[in-house]
Amino acid sequence: MSFPDPIPGLVIRYSYLWRREADQGQEEGRKDRPCAIILTTQNDAGLTRVIVLPVTHSPPVAGQTAIELPHATKQRLGLDDARSWVVITEANDFIWPGPDLRPIGKDRSTVAYGVLPPSLYRTIRDAFVSEARRSRKVLVSRTD
Template sequence: MTAPESGDVWSFDYLWRWQHERGETEGRKPRPTALVACVKGANGRTNLFILPITKTRPSDDRLAVEIPQIERVRAGLAADLRLWVMIDEYNHDFLETSFYLDPKGRIGRFSSAFHKAVLAAFVQAGREKRLRKVPRYD
């Protein structure tokens, strides 16, 4: 398996917050997701912070970053579709024990500059207490 890295785009069965709140435990379909951060924890496990990518224009009350065409191409996404990385919710998983990360699921990678912009928006959303976490582990 290619080890996931911050800035990667992976196919992942993302579980939306609204689905989680309804008691669902499984994502309904694999979708492109952005690995905004892969951080080794004090417990030795690698924390994965996974953001969904969507073609649905986000409503005004949501936080999202539109993906420029060059970044869509770079990351192996549809160049002809408008796509957004959703910033205000994320799935949290651990690499070493994940049931959801497909070893063959890497699609591509964003540039360092675009990844830094997405990460900065994610950190800012955390400071503003606008992040909604969906744990993907037991």
């Protein structure tokens, strides 16, 4: 399996570790899910650090902020028809490609669904950056 370039806005399949799971001592995500790459950076060693936001069917609960994915975007990405939200109040970060990427599709040759529309990506990114400035508990680091 080859890995795409981890560009911001790319939606990937990933074993996401929720903050509540990490706080309970878990080190592995319990479910593979679509996640949106929201930011990428290069570290001093030249490795790419990726920050991903989870996509969930669960509407946001108290203390959680999320942005609903439009139905047309979900269709274009090949996701199901159920309502889904991108959670912006927490994120995972890891060094790309990392061990928690999961293949999708029948041929299992890719980890990517596709790219968010630019305007939706900017809305999600800006909301995440605003949240990250307010809270230090946003990131769950997955890279040792």
